[in-house]
């Protein structure tokens with residue numbers, strides 16, 4: 427699939443790929459900060475991984491997806507975009523798989539209730555001056571809403587996101603900055 431076809435496919439089948447403003451912010455951040463090696467948690471169909479690689483021919487991405495059907499589509503998309511030598515796809519639960527390497531950027535974009543666990547597990551793979559970016563902090567406006575979310579699941583999810591925000595605030599090793607763009611991204615760097 428082309429970028430456009432992936433966007434259409436995602437909207438048709440409700441796959442939560444990064445939205446326009448968010449991906450524009452992310453790709454600009456990667457360019458401006460000369461980021462070359464990226465670890466992504468949450469591949470979906472490979473859209474953001476491919477967009478990140480398209481910035482420059484010396485960028486590589488390792489990306490993890492637990493849903494086999496999405497992973498298979500991502501494999502096809504990486505192939506048809508000729509990026510097999512720059513995108514490494516891993517099928518499995520990010521909390522279980524073994525990943526090695528050192529990365530300039532870790533992009534957390536998977537199960538929103540588990541961000542603390544992803545951060546804790548993967549931050550040792552971040553280079554000293556690297557960045558961790560977490561997507562969907564705003565969660566469609568629900569995280570910071572005064573009104574409780576409409577369903578029990580969503581209430582639990584927004585509580586978990588708020589726990590993550592509190593945890594980041596108290597984190598002594600990293601300092602984090604919220605950017606209200608797309609669905610809300612958090613930028614964390616070592617102090």
Ligand code: SAH
Nearest residue numbers: 443444468470473474491492519520536537
């Ligand atoms: N980054 C993608 C979108 C990812 S959507 C893009 O912008 O194009 C989030 C994905 O994370 C979903 O496909 C979901 O299956 C996956 N996911 C959720 N929890 C996960 C986990 N623990 N390990 C691996 N993948 C996970």
Ligand code: MG
Nearest residue numbers: 444535561562
């Ligand atoms: Mg996202």
